[in-house]
Amino acid sequence: MAVPTYHTLVFAVAREIPPGRVSTYGAIADYLALGSARMVGWALNKSFAAGHDVPAHRVVNRKGELSGRAHFPTPTMMEELLQAEGVAVADGRVQDFEAHFWHPKALGDDFEIEALKPG
DNA sequence: TATTTGACCTTTA
DNA sequence: GTAAAGGCCAAAT
Numbered sequence: 293m294a295v296p297t298y299h300t301l302v303f304a305v306a307r308e309i310p311p312g313r314v315s316t317y318g319a320i321a322d323y324l325a326l327g328s329a330r331m332v333g334w335a336l337n338k339s340f341a342a343g344h345d346v347p348a349h350r351v352v353n354r355k356g357e358l359s360g361r362a363h364f365p366t367p368t369m370m371e372e373l374l375q376a377e378g379v380a381v382a383d384g385r386v387q388d389f390e391a392h393f394w395h396p397k398a399l400g401d402d403f404e405i406e407a408l409k410p411g
Numbered sequence: 412t413a414t415t416t417g418a419c420c421t422t423t424a
Numbered sequence: 425g426t427a428a429a430g431g432c433c434a435a436a437t
Contacts, residue, residue, distance in 0.1 A: 318419070
């Protein structure tokens, strides 16, 4: 966390995703205005390996599909967590995805500064 | 130091 | 309308 790399920003934004809401790789990438959506998913992959407490289960692809479920400890963990938060998931897809969609921009323009503050 | 990979998105045929 | 390929850029090997 000492040096704000791309992961740092992705982790910070992912952590700020409110429960019961889901975001997309493109939304995070667009908010960060860096790299591309691929990097977001790639960064989240390391989130578990690095032991970060990042709610990666709240991040899905543009179609609302749980594309990253296969990378979780268990393939059903992602779906279980979302359902536990009140997000309806069926067949590996988020129901009413647009209704649960959440854009990082909702945090405000000062978030990225707060995220980089040492804590 | 150079090459390969990656939980995606957008555009064109 | 569906299908395929390209583009994006950083991190690990």
